[in-house]
Every structure is written in C-alpha cells, then in structure tokens.
Amino acid sequence: MNNELDTEQFEHIPESEPTSDTAPDGTQQQGAKPQAPYYSFKDTVQPQKVRRVGTLTMGLALIATGVVAIAVLFNPSLDVITIAKLAPVVLIFLGIEILINHFFHRGDKLKYDFLSGFVCFVLICASVSAIIIPPLYEQYGPHRYESGYRIGSEIETMCFQALSGTPVSSLSARVHLEGPLNSKQELTYQDLRPMDYVELDIQLMGSYTDKAQFAQDCKKVLEKLTAAGIPFRNIRFRYSADEGVQYYLNIDDKFEAALDAEKLAQLVGDNTEELAWESTQAQLETESEEMNSELEQQRAELEQQREELAAERQAFEEQQANAA
Numbered sequence: 001m002n003n004e005l006d007t008e009q010f011e012h013i014p015e016s017e018p019t020s021d022t023a024p025d026g027t028q029q030q031g032a033k034p035q036a037p038y039y040s041f042k043d044t045v046q047p048q049k050v051r052r053v054g055t056l057t058m059g060l061a062l063i064a065t066g067v068v069a070i071a072v073l074f075n076p077s078l079d080v081i082t083i084a085k086l087a088p089v090v091l092i093f094l095g096i097e098i099l100i101n102h103f104f105h106r107g108d109k110l111k112y113d114f115l116s117g118f119v120c121f122v123l124i125c126a127s128v129s130a131i132i133i134p135p136l137y138e139q140y141g142p143h144r145y146e147s148g149y150r151i152g153s154e155i156e157t158m159c160f161q162a163l164s165g166t167p168v169s170s171l172s173a174r175v176h177l178e179g180p181l182n183s184k185q186e187l188t189y190q191d192l193r194p195m196d197y198v199e200l201d202i203q204l205m206g207s208y209t210d211k212a213q214f215a216q217d218c219k220k221v222l223e224k225l226t227a228a229g230i231p232f233r234n235i236r237f238r239y240s241a242d243e244g245v246q247y248y249l250n251i252d253d254k255f256e257a258a259l260d261a262e263k264l265a266q267l268v269g270d271n272t273e274e275l276a277w278e279s280t281q282a283q284l285e286t287e288s289e290e291m292n293s294e295l296e297q298q299r300a301e302l303e304q305q306r307e308e309l310a311a312e313r314q315a316f317e318e319q320q321a322n323a324a
Helices: 055-074 080-084 089-104 114-140 142-162 211-227 261-267 272-323
Strands: 010-013 038-041 050-053 109-112 168-176 197-204 234-240 246-251
Touching: 050 089, 055 080, 055 089, 055 114, 080 114, 114 142, 142 168, 142 197, 142 211, 197 211, 211 234, 211 246, 211 261, 246 261
Parallel strands: 050 109, 197 234
Antiparallel strands: 010 038, 168 197, 234 246
16 A cells, blocks of 8 residues: 555645635735645545464464374374474474465565564473473483393393303493383393493403413403303403502404404503503602612711811810910
C-alpha cells in the first residue's frame, strides 16, 4: 500500500462567512494574510495488516519434540542421537514460512515473533535434554562401571587358574567397554565385542640377573594365557628386586605377543641407567662429605695452632714486662 496520501481522499470545505480580512464583496483586503484552505478526510485510512512469522514453525517443532519424547518413553532403544541430528530441519521450515509470507502476503507487514521463538527454543532444548540424558546415564553410568568390574573379576579368576605354577605374584585386569550397552543384560567376558578390550597388569617374582631370563618367564605366561583363551589386548609385565633393579615389558598387540623369548628380550626395559646415575650421585655425595669432613678437621687444627701461638705470645710479653 502506498503511504502517500491521495488528494482525492480529501474534501475541500469553502469558507461560509467573510472575516475581518475579507471585504464585503468577497475580495481580500490589501495587507491581509491569505487564508489557507482546509480539508477533511472522505474515508478513513485502513491500517496495514501484520503477520507474525515463526509461530507456526515453533509450534510444529514443539509437537515433534513431544512426539519423540513420548516415543522414547515407550521405546528406550530408540536412536535418539540420530533423531537429534535432524534439529536443523526447524531452520528449513522457518525459512519456508518466511518465503511463503513474503510472496503471498506482499501487502502485509511481517513481524518476527522473537519472544515466542525464544520460549519455544528453551522448551525444545529442555525436551531434548530430557530425552538424551536418561539413555546417556544408562550407557555411561553405574551399569558400565559394574559390568567392567564384573568382567574384570571373571578374567582375573580365569588367569589365576591358568597361570598356576608360574612366577606371577599379582595380576589385575581392566576391562574397557566401548560403544552402546544393553542396560537390561548382565554382561560376562563371553559377551565382549571386537571393540572392547582388556588390559592386564602382571607382577613377576624371582631372581632375574638379566633381561633374557625375565623375557623367558614373560613368554611362558603369554603362552598359557593364549592357550586358556583369555581375551587381552595389552599386557604389562613388571619386576622389582630388593636391590632396586626393575624390568618391564609392554605387549601392545598380537604381533608382539607372538614373538619368541629372544626377540621379547629386545623389548624389555630396565632402570640400569637410573641406577647408575643414582650410584654416581651417591658416590659424589660421599666424596663431598669426606672432603667437608677433612676441611673441618684441618680448620679445627689451624684454630688450635692459632690459640697456642696466641698463648706463647702472651707468655713472652709477660716475661719481657717482668724483665723490664
């Protein structure tokens, strides 16, 4: 609609009586100000229609969110994450609503309903959170921890039975469960999937003089674990002697587990360099203490000699004074 006023909408109203500035014959007197004509509206101007944009889209979004929430309540196994990825569809519908109002209602004024949109956005976020949080709690809450602990205890029992007669002093198993879990099922080690993995920490006892002996016992343990069918991905072997000597071996895949004892010995690490450094440091500290002790002794002897010289000088001065 054109905002400019058309002159046809006004009606000119002539003056009915002469004023003091007008002569009796209707002519305007000299020096008088001209009278401006005035007008009145024939018809009232119709106000521009206002259309609110965004209310329809947000209403549909609330309906969809409520439907999904009800569906999850009755079917907890529903893939909520995939449904949540469809959230940008709300923006698509909002754009379609804007285009429809722009092309089919050109004469109307569009008003974006920001307040309603914000309120609906908050409600949608709260609804999505209420949908997503319970499945996440079931997947990553106490059920996952209890399942991992229970399976780890089963594997430790199996290892205890399989490794009898080996120089193993302690063993612990950590189970890492990856991906979604069935919260209604009590999992055992037989339910482990290819994505799950087990880590074993094994402490050996014995009298090892070199890496080769340690690697031979590690190989025996690996063979028994493999023969018993115990699932593992990573194994950490440790040995600590009373003298401070330590050996360690990390098996990170099946290829390393299949190596013979000679090649495993090349992967064994120790703390010989650390022990050598500690020994050198201790030797240096001992030598430093001995040098400090000798210096203190020499200082004491010099102090004693100084006192003796001072006493002799005093005696000599007294003799000189008596002789005088």
